[in-house]
Amino acid sequence: MPQEQRGRTRPLTIIAQDPSVKGRDRKILRASVEITVEELGPGPWGHRVQVIDSDASTGALYEPLTLPKPAHAISTPADDPFSAATDKELLSNPKFHAQNVYAIVMRTLRRFEYALGRRVSWSFHGHQLKVAPHAFADANAFYSEKDQALLFGYFPSIIEDGKTVFTCLSHDIVAHETTHALLDGLRTRYTDPSSPDQAAFHEGFADVVALLAVFSLKGVVEASLDAIDTKKVAGPKPRKGALKRATVDRDQLKPDNLLKSAMFGLAEQMGGELSAIRGDALRRSVMLAPDAKILDRSEFLEAHRRGEVFVAAIMRTFAKTWSARLDRLGDVAPGKVDRDRAAEEGATIADYLLTMVIRALDYLPPVHLEFGDFLSAVVTADVEAHPDDERYQFREHLRRSFKDFGIAPASPIRDPEAGLWEPMSATDFLYDRTHFDAMQRDPDEVFRFIWENAERLRLSLDAYSQVQSVRPCVRIALDGFVLRETVVEFIQILKLSAAELSFYNIFPPLDMPPSTEVTLYGGGTLIFDDYGRLKFAVHNRLMNSERQTRRLAHLWRFGAYEKGASLRGDFSAVHRVRATGALIEHDRW
Numbered sequence: 001m002p003q004e005q006r007g008r009t010r011p012l013t014i015i016a017q018d019p020s021v022k023g024r025d026r027k028i029l030r031a032s033v034e035i036t037v038e039e040l041g042p043g044p045w046g047h048r049v050q051v052i053d054s055d056a057s058t059g060a061l062y063e064p065l066t067l068p069k070p071a072h073a074i075s076t077p078a079d080d081p082f083s084a085a086t087d088k089e090l091l092s093n094p095k096f097h098a099q100n101v102y103a104i105v106m107r108t109l110r111r112f113e114y115a116l117g118r119r120v121s122w123s124f125h126g127h128q129l130k131v132a133p134h135a136f137a138d139a140n141a142f143y144s145e146k147d148q149a150l151l152f153g154y155f156p157s158i159i160e161d162g163k164t165v166f167t168c169l170s171h172d173i174v175a176h177e178t179t180h181a182l183l184d185g186l187r188t189r190y191t192d193p194s195s196p197d198q199a200a201f202h203e204g205f206a207d208v209v210a211l212l213a214v215f216s217l218k219g220v221v222e223a224s225l226d227a228i229d230t231k232k233v234a235g236p237k238p239r240k241g242a243l244k245r246a247t248v249d250r251d252q253l254k255p256d257n258l259l260k261s262a263m264f265g266l267a268e269q270m271g272g273e274l275s276a277i278r279g280d281a282l283r284r285s286v287m288l289a290p291d292a293k294i295l296d297r298s299e300f301l302e303a304h305r306r307g308e309v310f311v312a313a314i315m316r317t318f319a320k321t322w323s324a325r326l327d328r329l330g331d332v333a334p335g336k337v338d339r340d341r342a343a344e345e346g347a348t349i350a351d352y353l354l355t356m357v358i359r360a361l362d363y364l365p366p367v368h369l370e371f372g373d374f375l376s377a378v379v380t381a382d383v384e385a386h387p388d389d390e391r392y393q394f395r396e397h398l399r400r401s402f403k404d405f406g407i408a409p410a411s412p413i414r415d416p417e418a419g420l421w422e423p424m425s426a427t428d429f430l431y432d433r434t435h436f437d438a439m440q441r442d443p444d445e446v447f448r449f450i451w452e453n454a455e456r457l458r459l460s461l462d463a464y465s466q467v468q469s470v471r472p473c474v475r476i477a478l479d480g481f482v483l484r485e486t487v488v489e490f491i492q493i494l495k496l497s498a499a500e501l502s503f504y505n506i507f508p509p510l511d512m513p514p515s516t517e518v519t520l521y522g523g524g525t526l527i528f529d530d531y532g533r534l535k536f537a538v539h540n541r542l543m544n545s546e547r548q549t550r551r552l553a554h555l556w557r558f559g560a561y562e563k564g565a566s567l568r569g570d571f572s573a574v575h576r577v578r579a580t581g582a583l584i585e586h587d588r589w
Helices: 087-092 094-116 171-186 196-215 218-225 255-287 303-327 339-363 371-385 394-404 443-452 498-504 545-557 571-580
Strands: 009-015 030-036 049-051 129-137 141-144 149-156 164-166 230-232 246-249 336-338 464-476 482-497 517-528 534-540
Touching: 009 094, 030 094, 030 218, 049 094, 094 129, 094 149, 094 171, 094 196, 094 339, 094 464, 141 171, 149 171, 171 196, 196 218, 196 303, 196 339, 196 371, 218 339, 246 339, 255 303, 303 339, 303 371, 303 394, 336 339, 339 371, 339 394, 339 464, 339 517, 371 394, 371 482, 371 534, 443 464, 443 482, 482 498, 498 545
Parallel strands: 049 129, 129 149
Antiparallel strands: 009 030, 141 149, 149 164, 230 246, 246 336, 464 482, 482 517, 517 534
């Protein structure tokens, strides 16, 4: 078949949330998702993902799945070997487990690339992420940069004798771990020791992406609405075998009720088997009551709990936006909203909010992230791509939800919208010593721009400076608006003793020995428009005395300067803490 006639996507069956979540027919809730067609080897083994089904606990090596090549220009269910599989086969067949992880990892990667308008690389020097669906016998799952892999465990059921629980069958867990791998490639410094917010961000952001990816599937939203008491609408009797049209009580579609009935309901269903890994954290996030002082409480200085606050703010945004949209819909009966329409709106809102939070990554500083930085980044990125927010008012709901948890935008700008990063004036920078074409791809050319404009960018010339990435992007909004940008990430590093910090108005903890070696990090993200002019410079400057003093106090308190302290986050250990419920003595991030 000629290349131009081949289909670009193929449908593959996945488990939509978790095997414990059932649809109205009491069968495992599944979905058919469209995956980009590519040349695949046994595994599946594609250009970005290689499924290797080996078990380190038993030494077993499972036969790899070989997916058939699509036979038609437009793919059909016949191209999916598990389109008609029984629930028993989904649970027990290792080849379906391989398909499930491959499809969800590729779907997550595709969502990131769609939102960012470019290819996204892994953090390691290689093109293919390895995925092991039966990696070990343990109640854990994690991303390992060292192994260039996602590793999923399995363990005996605590509810049903003789049953095995496979973490690779949970959409939520697979998407969560994939997000860790993608975020590590996009912001490599976010696992360095820094602020308590940065320590919490990796887990919180991975939770948010996983949840919104799940809720962007209409079948999952329908299942969540089924947790709410439904009542059939009076009308003609449907034909035999057809589902009756159902409604949802409008009072049950208020934000708090959606959180309790819909999202908490799904957390409860998956919580029985996976409560230690995901369910408990999800339930806590959904049920956190707004509190402007919550981040000041000692328990929320711990990274896992602090990440739950970030998740709560985003998911309350989802619930508020969804509820407000349903308020605009007419009733199909007094006080009743059409169930299918409510589910469709919920999936649409989750999908758009997912695009928003991913796109915000390009507008974040590369080091020392705080939640207020994320709020400014997400509203700025959305204004650039989608200026008209009248229909759903995502940005206003985000600002209010974050404010409810005491999080203010990092930017003080109020006009034209609160929290936007301050735009740069094109006349303030030197452009005539650099070349526009090279600036879109060449780190050395961008470094020349930074060097020539160091004073205007308020950089420290005492420090080591490096451009870490240059990423041209093409983004298309829902209204067809095309946005072309070049995103540049640079860092600055300065090593000195604690005694020397006062020369820069940075003050170490009182009990830190003067001879202690301290490494200061700073950096920025530069956003250039399609004419090569600087639009935004998002900084956490090296000589920001307030933030650096605050950062040193946090790291000193939690042992980052002790002998043997880790300089990088260990996702295996982080997830084991979550799985066992253990308390950590020192937060190494």
